[in-house]
Amino acid sequence: xxxxxxxxxxxxxxxxxxxxxxxxxxxxxxxxxxxxxxxxxxxxxxxxxxxxxxxxxxxxxxxxxxxxxxxxxxxxxxxxxxxxxxxxxxxxxxxxxxxxxxxxxxxxxxxxxxxxxxxxxxxxxxxxxxxxxxxxxxxxxxxxxxxxxxxxxxxxxxxxxxxxxxxxxxxxxxxxxxxxxxxxxxxxxxx
Numbered sequence: 046x047x048x049x050x051x052x053x054x055x056x057x058x059x060x061x062x063x064x065x066x067x068x069x070x071x072x073x074x075x076x077x078x079x080x081x082x083x084x085x086x087x088x089x090x091x092x093x094x095x096x097x098x099x100x101x102x103x104x105x106x107x108x109x110x111x112x113x114x115x116x117x118x119x120x121x122x123x124x125x126x127x128x129x130x131x132x133x134x135x136x137x138x139x140x141x142x143x144x145x146x147x148x149x150x151x152x153x154x155x156x157x158x159x160x161x162x163x164x165x166x167x168x169x170x171x172x173x174x175x176x177x178x179x180x181x182x183x184x185x186x187x188x189x190x191x192x193x194x195x196x197x198x199x200x201x202x203x204x205x206x207x208x209x210x211x212x213x214x215x216x217x218x219x220x221x222x223x224x225x226x227x228x229x230x231x232x233x234x235x236x
Contacts, residue, residue, distance in 0.1 A: 073117050074115050074116065074117055075115060075116055075117075075118065075119050075120045075219070075220070075221055076115045076120055077113035077114060077115060077120040077121070077122060077219075078120070081120040081122065081179075081219035082113075082122050082217070082219070083155065083157070083176050083177070083179045083181065083217060083219075084155045084176075085151055085152055085155045085157060085174075085176065085181070085215075086122055086124055086181070086215055086217050088151075089124075089148070089151050089215065090109075090126070091126055091128070091144055091147070091211070091213055092107070093147070094140065094143045094144050094147045095128055095130060095140070095211075097140075097143065098130075098132045098133075098136045098139070098140040098143070099130050099131070099132065100131045100132060100133060100203070100206055103130065103131035103132075103206070104130075104131070105128055105129060105130035105131070106128060106129045106130075107126070107127075107128045108125075108126070108127040108128065109124065109125065109126050109127075110123075110124070110125045110127075111123070111124050111125075112124075116218075118220060118221075119218040119219055119220045119221075120218070120219045121216070121217065121218050121219075122215075122216075122217045122218075122219070123214065123215065123216050123217070124214075124215045125212065125213065125214050125215075126211070126212070126213040127210065127211065127212050127213075128210070128211050129191060129208065129209070129210045129211075130208070130209060130211070131193065131202065131206050131207065131208045131209075132206070132207060132209060133205050133206055133207075134205055134206065134207045135205065137166070137188060137207070137209070138166035138167070139166075140188075141166035141169075141170070141185065141187075141188065142166055144170070144185050144211075144213070145162070145164070145170040145172070145185060148170075148172055148183050148185070149162060149172060152172065152174050152176070152183075155176060156176055157174040157175065157176035157181075158174060158175050158176065159172060159173070159174050160173040160174055160175060161173040164185070167187060168187055169184065169185050169186045169187040170183075170184070170185040171183070171184050171185075177223070178219055178220045178221070178222065178223050179217050179218065179219045179220075180217070180218050180220070181215065181216060181217035181218070182215075182216050183213065183214070183215050183216075184213070184214045184216075185211075185212075185213050186211070186212040186213070186214075188209040188210070188211055189209060189210045189211075190207060190208070190209055191208050191209060191210045192208065193208040
């Protein structure tokens with residue numbers, strides 16, 4: 046065999062090995078699809094709760110973003126809600142509590158097992174859950190005061206009203222097989 050033939054077969058072998066490695070690597074990845082999204086991720090919206098606390102005659106803005114990605118062990122999905130709205134200042138904490146309760150209620154209706162719920166109305170809430178092959182978590186960040194002029198329809202507030210922004214993030218990972226989870230809960234009970 047000549048050196049040219051050896052080089053040709055070496056390159057051919059390298060191409061075959063690279064192709065095989067790419068094929069194996071492709072099979073190891075989990076790609077996002079509608080089947081890898083939970084019903085909760087597809088259907089949840091905070092609009093009903095927000096509507097209960099929106100001031101009469103006040104406007105609001107809604108922004109919702111969705112993204113997904115492939116991974117070697119799981120497909121990931123994320124959804125964010127970022128509304129701005131005007132509420133009565135006294136409704137700040139009740140609205141946050143209602144959002145946390147609404148999320149837990151939606152998860153329970155979807156058959157999710159809630160692994161952990163933590164937080165409070167001032168610092169925000171976090172709920173971790175599993176449903177089927179999905180592990181997820183929802184973070185409700187604390188409300189933030191924003192300038193009333195940031196809402197296009199109305200720039201002056203009545204006494205006792207505040208304009209706030211809210212951010213809710215849902216993160217999910219869907220695994221080919223149900224993930225085995227070890228959970229630890231630490232609770233601090235004041236005496």
